Amino acid sequence: MSKLKILIFNWRCWLNPKAGGAEVYIHEIAKRWVKTGHEVTLFTSEFPGCAKEETMDGIKIIRAGGKYSVYWKAMKYYKNNFKHNFDVILEAINTIPFFTPTYASEPQVSLIFQITGEVFYKVFPKPVAISARYIEPLIYKKFYKENIALVLSKSVKDELVKIGFKPDHVFVAEPGIDYEYYSLGEKTEYPSILYLNRIVPYKNVDHLIKAFKIVKYKVPDAKLHIVGCRGTAYESKLRKLAKKLGILDSIEFHGFLSGAPKREFLQKAWVHVLPSTKEGWGISVLEAASCGTPTVAYNVTGLRDSVKDKITGILVPFNDIEALATAITKILTNKQLRIQLSKNARKWALQFSWERTAKIALNAIKNAI
Incomplete structure (x- = not known):
């Protein structure tokens, strides 16, 4: 397959002070796609002191909106700037979806880090958490279960299959590790x-x-x-x-x-x-x-x-x-x-590498096109 133009939606980028493992994951696979000749654009939220636009590791980053407004900003920016300019969209879902199936026409892959489920009870008051836990699987069933999905573990895949995703539509790409950098070292003298x-x-x-x-x-x-x-x-x-x-x-x-x-x-x-x-x-x-x-x-x-x-x-x-x-x-x-x-x-x-992860993730994308 020739060079792909890949658009990624994620609520944060890896430079955000509040970035977590999800942002590391996206950065690692995206920069490897760039190295193999693909064009990658990331739309994400702003944070204090950030640039509105910049390119890092070959990835074009566009930032607009905050923790919650990034979602409607993404839809607006897509309609005004992105529409028909990409081969595929990778939507990263971190609790709140971007709902790209409702407005984007390109083939799509859903990068689902986890089904939030019981985590809602740790984030919201109980009445809100009960409602959110009930609504979440309904959203996946209505908008995402026909999409190709990319997950990080078999147990997340099992949860998606229970919701109604087709097993052969869910690709498992565990995170990688730079095991030469994260090497053995001396332990502390105390426990x-x-x-x-x-x-x-x-x-x-x-x-x-x-x-x-x-x-x-x-x-x-x-x-x-x-x-x-x-x-x-x-x-x-x-x-x-x-x-x-x-x-x-x-x-x-x-x-x-x-x-x-x-x-x-x-x-x-x-x-x-x-x-x-x-x-x-x-x-x-x-x-x-x-x-x-x-x-x-x-x-x-x-x-x-x-x-x-x-x-x-x-x-x-x-x-x-x-x-x-x-x-x-x-x-x-x-x-x-x-x-x-x-x-x-x-x-x-030692069994895990980001090259392996990026390859599996790209295979998921190719299956969506």
Whole structure:
């Protein structure tokens, strides 16, 4: 197939201070498509200090609107500028869809990171959450189930198939990892626990802090490092919780980190913990694994794919804080287990590359055209 002109809609770009794994994923596959001769344009939201338009890694970035207005701005910009100028549209869905099937005529691929589901209860008041959880599958059925879909894990694919998507229309392209960059390193001398992700309620960082209180009884010299965007109301609640539990002195909030400082935390930690309600996959799990750091996580969508239970980490029942604490303690206190999980995690990470991910994702796009 000749060079393709690919238009991507996503609510944020990877340069946004609030960017997460979804934005990393899009950046990594898009820049590889550019390298193989395709033309990629990303329409996304603005953030303080950003350029309205710029080109990075060969990807043309156009920004308009904010967290919520980006959706109608996208429709307006499409009608005035994009219509009939692209071969295919990749719509990234992060809870709120762009509803491109209602106004765009080009072939489309839906990049669905996760079905929001029970996460709504962590974001909205209960009456709103109940309505949102009921409406979400109806939206997918009405507007998206005939589209080619791209997902990051088998468990997300299973959820889409239950909604009504055709199994052969759903392509699984797990995230990749630069395993030469995310390499093995020296561990801290003290027992160290790492949380490295966005600090938002559905990630259940409060569960980790409560579990850490229990861990401290058996591992009194343990320390918890929390790496993620600072200054949120949720972070303030976490600090108050830690102070109330009497463990604030053993917890460090480092704010958002990238590059070498981020890698150093991944390398030095004895265990990485991600107690999310659900994930599309959990890129930080793979980054930690590549650095030889096992993960403790809840046995939920996405994380049950990225963490191989009792091989590269430990999965525990959702919402079971005692089990979370027990798993963390087990890894911190059992050196032989920790070394074996570390070796397995590194070996597991070596199976994944962004080249592989980009190739599968491009194949999904070609199937839509």
